Amino acid sequence: MTQPSPFAEIWRGPILESVHSGHAVVCDDTGQIAQSWGDPSAVILPRSSSKMIQALPLVTSGAADKMRLSTEQLALACASHNGAAIHTDRVNSWLDTLGLDDAALRCGPQEPDDRDARNHLIRADEAPCQVHNNCSGKHAGFLTLNKHLGGNSEYVDPAHPVQMACLEAFEDVTEETSPGYGIDGCSAPNHACTLHGMARAMARFAAAPDGAAETRLHQAMRLHPELVAGEGRACTELMRAMDGKVALKTGAEGFFIAILPEQKLGIALKAACGTTRAAECAIAAILVKLGALDPNHPATLKRMNAPITNRREIVTGVLKPARVPQRVGQSCSHSGF
Known part of the structure; x- marks a missing residue:
């Protein structure tokens, strides 16, 4: 080596x-x-650097278009955000359109990195919610795909249809068979590659044509860097x-x-x-x-x-x-x- x-x-x-x-x-x-x-x-x-790959099935399955997801929501699906109001307000609104709330997430609560959001929780004597987790946008994307696929609530299980779709996308774009995975900080499997x-x-992603799922995702990230x-x-x-x-x-x-x-x-x-x-x-x-x-x-x-x-x-x-x-x-x- x-x-x-x-x-x-x-x-x-x-x-x-x-x-x-x-x-x-x-x-x-x-x-x-x-x-x-x-x-x-x-x-x-690759840890959170693979989030845009994990978001591919959200687009390719038709779930994103069926739910009329915005470029902001696609950017959040790829995000490791600070838990600021611009992030959590949008994720909460997204969950509401799915008929879900914070309890549906499986990423776990996290103290927000955003100072204003953290200070607000302290002053209100409130504990952080799962929506404050830096991965809550990715998990909202998982929940959207899960609703489209009709899976059970434990969408972070490696054998769940959501995660199987993510693995298929991962192996497709890396052009490798993944040798295994680790469980990420947000409880979802994170697959290995070279x-x-x-x-x-x-x-x-960079060479994908206009309209391709890869292009839609990196365009959303570039349009909304504050959300990523x-x-x-x-x-x-x-x-x-x-x-x-x-x-x-x-x-x-x-x-x-x-x-x-x-x-x-x-x-x-x-x-x-x-x-x-x-x-x-x-x-x-x-x-x-x-x-x-x-x-x-x-x-x-x-x-x-x-x-x-x-x-x-x-x-x-x-x-x-x-x-x-x-x-x-x-x-x-x-x-x-």
Whole structure:
């Protein structure tokens, strides 16, 4: 197995304090590797970066059109949101159109990441609901598909028709037979594949024709970046920085994907250490190298060549890519950014 490649460096003054490493793949519209770092054959769990794949059966089954889902709802089906009012109000409204409420969800309650929403719950002495879970939009999508399929209420069971449809879609777009799955934080199965397979799937999304399910989903994400994540989050800020031309999605344990429709490219990366800052730095570096992201945009500079400050706001170091690749198409299996 090829060793992980350096992704990001942490410098404190003149001292290199730590190095984050990982694996990354850029695929073209034929599914071939255009560029790679580390091991493209590494078997990974894409975690929430696979939500747009899990949302495919919602569209391809006809459920989305039957329920007249909006682009906002399709974006929420792909989201890991902050639990802000703009997210929870929309998910609650969606559940209401299904004749369901919070109890129908199987994602579990979660304290919202949005500060205003969290403070509101504290002041009201209320506990968070399942709708505050960052995956509640995905689960509303599952419930919509479940209503269409006529399944039982336990839609997160791996043997449930909803999850079987998600597995079929996953294996179709990755062009691999999944070796297994883990149970995600929201209780749904999360299927494994190679990193190459995930990048190939994202390239398929990028190259899909107008009107295809893949296109409808990444268009919805690009139209509503605030719903995919939330204020202050990398997905939202970087999509805005690229004027909605690229769809981005983070996943737990240092995963990230990008869908570049104009270039018909897909990106998948995994920080071996599982840290968010490494994955965010790496995705920004790759997008800059591909010409999709302005290196001087404030959203870029928060993740790439970002100053590290202490509690007195004194700059004590910097987070930066390990080394920038020389050219697109070059194999970078043993070098960093």
